[in-house]
Amino acid sequence: MAGLSLNQRAAVLSLLLLAVGLLVWELSIPAQKAATELTEYERLMGLGQERAGVPPPSQVMAKAWEQLSDPFYDAGPNDKGIGIQIGYSIYRVLTGYALAALIAIPLGFLIGMSPVAYKALNPFIQVLRPISPLAWMPLALFIIQDSEASAIFVIFICSIWPMLINTAFGVAGVRQDWVNVARTHELGPLRTAFTVILPAAAPTIVTGMRISIGIAWLVIVAAEMLVGGTGIGYYVWNEWNNLDLTSVIFSILMIGVVGMALDAAFGVLQRAVAYVE
Amino acid sequence: MTKPFLSVENLTQTYPDGQGGTLTVFENAGFGVEKGEFVVILGHSGCGKSTIMNILAGLAEPTSGVVKMDGYAVSGPSLDRGVVFQNYSLLPWLSTLKNVTFAVQARFPDWTRAQVTDHARKYLEMVGLSGDVIHRKPSQLSGGMRQRVSIARAFANHPKLLLLDEPFGALDALTRGTIQDELLKIWGGTEQTVFMITHDIDEAILLADRILLMTNGPYARVAESVEITIPRPRTRTGIIEHPNYYAIRNHLVQFLGTRSRELAGRQTDGAPATPETVRIDKTTDAEAADEAPVLRAVNH
Numbered sequence A: 001m002a003g004l005s006l007n008q009r010a011a012v013l014s015l016l017l018l019a020v021g022l023l024v025w026e027l028s029i030p031a032q033k034a035a036t037e038l039t040e041y042e043r044l045m046g047l048g049q050e051r052a053g054v055p056p057p058s059q060v061m062a063k064a065w066e067q068l069s070d071p072f073y074d075a076g077p078n079d080k081g082i083g084i085q086i087g088y089s090i091y092r093v094l095t096g097y098a099l100a101a102l103i104a105i106p107l108g109f110l111i112g113m114s115p116v117a118y119k120a121l122n123p124f125i126q127v128l129r130p131i132s133p134l135a136w137m138p139l140a141l142f143i144i145q146d147s148e149a150s151a152i153f154v155i156f157i158c159s160i161w162p163m164l165i166n167t168a169f170g171v172a173g174v175r176q177d178w179v180n181v182a183r184t185h186e187l188g189p190l191r192t193a194f195t196v197i198l199p200a201a202a203p204t205i206v207t208g209m210r211i212s213i214g215i216a217w218l219v220i221v222a223a224e225m226l227v228g229g230t231g232i233g234y235y236v237w238n239e240w241n242n243l244d245l246t247s248v249i250f251s252i253l254m255i256g257v258v259g260m261a262l263d264a265a266f267g268v269l270q271r272a273v274a275y276v277e
Numbered sequence B: 001m002t003k004p005f006l007s008v009e010n011l012t013q014t015y016p017d018g019q020g021g022t023l024t025v026f027e028n029a030g031f032g033v034e035k036g037e038f039v040v041i042l043g044h045s046g047c048g049k050s051t052i053m054n055i056l057a058g059l060a061e062p063t064s065g066v067v068k069m070d071g072y073a074v075s076g077p078s079l080d081r082g083v084v085f086q087n088y089s090l091l092p093w094l095s096t097l098k099n100v101t102f103a104v105q106a107r108f109p110d111w112t113r114a115q116v117t118d119h120a121r122k123y124l125e126m127v128g129l130s131g132d133v134i135h136r137k138p139s140q141l142s143g144g145m146r147q148r149v150s151i152a153r154a155f156a157n158h159p160k161l162l163l164l165d166e167p168f169g170a171l172d173a174l175t176r177g178t179i180q181d182e183l184l185k186i187w188g189g190t191e192q193t194v195f196m197i198t199h200d201i202d203e204a205i206l207l208a209d210r211i212l213l214m215t216n217g218p219y220a221r222v223a224e225s226v227e228i229t230i231p232r233p234r235t236r237t238g239i240i241e242h243p244n245y246y247a248i249r250n251h252l253v254q255f256l257g258t259r260s261r262e263l264a265g266r267q268t269d270g271a272p273a274t275p276e277t278v279r280i281d282k283t284t285d286a287e288a289a290d291e292a293p294v295l296r297a298v299n300h
């Protein structure tokens, strides 16, 4: 171990933990008894049937292999590949998220630049922000009359707050010195906004965007369970209704992996805009 | 009488003192700066030097009074008045070179990218920055290097008036010395009018054509304008040998040590206060120069 770097040692430890975890999981699932060993009572109670228990990891891995080797098959409304389902979810998340960013970032800029706008809008933000995004769902369904658009609206409404608040906070906190540099160089309001305030506030803004994408991905699963039809959230719920726990566990893992990838993308963006004072 | 290039007239600045009253930092202050002159303002911390400079830069509005440059009243910041801030104020997300091109672009919007870059490089080279260093971010530079960038940025823009607020205040003595020399060298090759704040007497004597002495606040005023009768080009070691050096230095030390306090807090009753000109020149009248200015100022 001595010759390995910190990262290498951490990777070895991670793999070890994974292996131990999987082993414990595998061993803790009791094997199904063979039918011949059943007592009369067990047979009468129907306990000899293939029971819907928690599947062992080996079974989940087999499922994952099967699903991931053909992720985009489409065999009717209730049987689509995992790739298609995740694609629907990502499409909804990115649409709602992009709409939210389109509004939150300019509005946040305005609020951050103007103490009056900040004071005027703050009460609305404070009331709207703590509302669970799913609480909007009935209202959205009623007003929009479309389940697809309602899901996107819910993503929109939950992603907007961290971006709005962080943008306003970042813009308001730009050092006066840098604003003075813009002023002494006679930059107009737009040039100042884009060449000084935006880069100065970018780390705070991107942090808000990163929080938002995380929340959006959490919410899409619940939203799709409600609106149904397509998406990874619907898939989980559907497999639960089919009592296919192997698929449920597999899709839970996929939700985690996609969430991690989205977060990592924003991590890259965050490093790109970071600066040291 | 013709107006000087920069004229500051009846400048008054008051702030709320936090207890419902007002704090008058300075009142009816007035002075002038000629084109091409290097003027240093010297005074204790808190007497209002930065406030004056921010008003000259157009970054702040005085409570009353006007600043005129080239005959026009200053209102708001302008590229004609370049500023070097004490904390450098470089944009930390831009490289050293970009920090300068940023300014050059603002000044010369019609230039091509290559022209802008060449110009920026030229001025960075003047302050001793070239090679890989100019692609580093300010956070990767030492304090002295950062202030050099800031000076290059200001000079590159050929402002009509260059304002420097304690530019070397945060630097160690050795670095300060080198950059002062560099500043003198760049300034020597231009017709640049400079207005600089400092609280370092030796720095003031080395750099200035004229030193404005400010009394302590509140009701601070620019009490004297001391000509530095030491010929240029000057060097740090050369000026010490000049007969006028110690006479001027003693006068300044004495002002900052005692008279700045004695003169503090006097209201002007609305009369415009212009600084008294003090000329100390031992090379012509050896005896009188030593005593006269001190007496004159006390009687004032």
Ligand SMILES: Nc1ncnc2c1ncn2[C@@H]1O[C@H](COP(=O)(O)OP(=O)(O)O)[C@@H](O)[C@H]1O
Pocket (backbone or CB within 6 Å): B015, B016, B025, B043, B044, B045, B046, B047, B048, B049, B050, B051, B052, B217
């Ligand atoms: N925005 C402000 N509000 C209230 N008082 C201020 C403000 N800015 C400066 N002052 C006061 O004005 C005086 C002069 O400040 P300043 O110009 O920074 O002094 P100097 O640069 O000479 O050290 C100080 O007493 C300071 O407390």
Ligand SMILES: [Mg+2]
Pocket (backbone or CB within 6 Å): B049, B050, B051, B166
């Ligand atoms: Mg100051």
